[in-house]
Amino acid sequence: MGGNEEPDWWNRTRYRVYAPVYDLVAKPLERGRERALDALGPEPGDRLLLVGCGTGADLAYLPDGVEVAAIDVTPAMVRRTEERAAELGIDVDARVADARSLPFADDSFDAEVLHLVLAVVPEPRRVVAEVARVLAPGGRVSVFDKFLSADADPSLPRRALNPVARVLFSDLNRRLEPLLDGAGLDVETRTSVLGGLYTVAIVRPTDER
Numbered sequence: 036m037g038g039n040e041e042p043d044w045w046n047r048t049r050y051r052v053y054a055p056v057y058d059l060v061a062k063p064l065e066r067g068r069e070r071a072l073d074a075l076g077p078e079p080g081d082r083l084l085l086v087g088c089g090t091g092a093d094l095a096y097l098p099d100g101v102e103v104a105a106i107d108v109t110p111a112m113v114r115r116t117e118e119r120a121a122e123l124g125i126d127v128d129a130r131v132a133d134a135r136s137l138p139f140a141d142d143s144f145d146a147e148v149l150h151l152v153l154a155v156v157p158e159p160r161r162v163v164a165e166v167a168r169v170l171a172p173g174g175r176v177s178v179f180d181k182f183l184s185a186d187a188d189p190s191l192p193r194r195a196l197n198p199v200a201r202v203l204f205s206d207l208n209r210r211l212e213p214l215l216d217g218a219g220l221d222v223e224t225r226t227s228v229l230g231g232l233y234t235v236a237i238v239r240p241t242d243e244r
């Protein structure tokens with residue numbers, strides 16, 4: 036965390052409570068996760084970062100030989116990622132850290148995974164700026180989340196539910212493109228998944244597209 040800033044207290048608190056049941060609740064999203072990692076296409080030798088790794092569900096879809104680092108603000112989630120990595124026989128550098136201030140040098144990763152995180156974090160633009168900073172030239176990012184499309188206004192139910200959803204679950208009304216603006220990243224491909232409720236996007240540095 037930069038300076039004297041507190042880590043993301045609310046997410047840390049609620050995800051400590053959610054950690055034991057997370058895999059069960061998130062199971063219906065596995066198909067979207069698989070699509071996203073398929074589109075990212077991690078390769079042996081890639082340095083890959085899981086941002087907000089949760090229970091490490093993404094690890095099951097990585098090929099052998101990927102060098103994996105993972106961060107999450109919730110210690111209970113990092114422990115679950117470590118347990119899953121051990122079960123799968125994968126070496127993972129898993130750390131407790133806030134995605135708004137990633138503990139890595141510039142250009143450290145060839146691939147990054149931002150799954151179900153941008154709708155949850157309190158300052159998503161800051162997270163995207165950090166993701167861009169640690170992404171190496173030629174790198175790419177997989178984003179999987181529920182976003183409004185660039186030109187859609189939130190429906191009445193989405194607007195009505197959002198104040199509660201934002202606190203307990205995640206923000207229903209974020210758009211991806213404005214979050215990337217100013218970070219030097221752009222959407223390369225965007226696909227609707229899970230009945231159009233979720234988006235899978237591959238994002239790359241703007242000057243490489």
Ligand SMILES: C[S@@+](CC[C@H](N)C(=O)[O-])C[C@H]1O[C@@H](n2cnc3c(N)ncnc32)[C@H](O)[C@@H]1O
Binds near residue numbers: 107132155
């Ligand atoms: C909905 S879960 C997604 C977990 C995982 N990426 C997945 O695809 O299943 C959101 C995760 O983001 C983590 N998180 C929330 N705020 C964070 C922050 N500021 N920095 C790092 N991780 C954060 C939570 O602890 C939680 O594990």
